[in-house]
Amino acid sequence: MDNLIFKRAKPKENKMATKKLPPEKLKHYEEVIRAELEESIAYIESINKEQSLGARESSGDLSSYAFHQADQGSDTNLMEQSVMMLESEREKIRQLNEALQRISDGTYGICEFCGEFIQENRLEIIPYATCCVACKEKNEDKKRRQKR
Numbered sequence: 747m748d749n750l751i752f753k754r755a756k757p758k759e760n761k762m763a764t765k766k767l768p769p770e771k772l773k774h775y776e777e778v779i780r781a782e783l784e785e786s787i788a789y790i791e792s793i794n795k796e797q798s799l800g801a802r803e804s805s806g807d808l809s810s811y812a813f814h815q816a817d818q819g820s821d822t823n824l825m826e827q828s829v830m831m832l833e834s835e836r837e838k839i840r841q842l843n844e845a846l847q848r849i850s851d852g853t854y855g856i857c858e859f860c861g862e863f864i865q866e867n868r869l870e871i872i873p874y875a876t877c878c879v880a881c882k883e884k885n886e887d888k889k890r891r892q893k894r
């Protein structure tokens with residue numbers, strides 16, 4: 747019986763011989779990612795607060811709304827801008843959360859295309875990067891060619 751369990755456990759370990767960042771590096775990037783997450787969430791909250799204030803202002807009677815629109819057309823642009831920033835910030839949060847998931851999986855810092863380590867200076871700038879610089883450039887080339 748003991749023999750069987752031993753045999754079953756062993757091959758799995760051999761297959762796991764993929765590249766992995768050392769634990770202290772993973773810990774470092776986890777801290778970087780958590781700090782960025784907190785920043786992004788605080789940023790979204792501040793925009794949400796601004797927007798709910800703006801919504802309250804324009805929810806008055808129609809005449810004052812029309813007046814508002816005619817007089818302060820630039821307000822709409824500002825609103826659109828903050829919606830776009832909100833969108834990209836939400837996307838960033840999604841990517842940061844995925845990066846945290848990869849840290850707990852132990853696959854963090856490995857290029858999803860070629861399986862090599864992602865350059866550390868790249869991770870310092872984009873801690874949620876999923877591929878190395880070479881693969882990113884290759885993919886962008888492909889995208890550009892497909893567009894034509």
Ligand SMILES: [Zn+2]
Pocket residue numbers: 857858859860861862877878879880881882
């Ligand atoms: Zn790569």
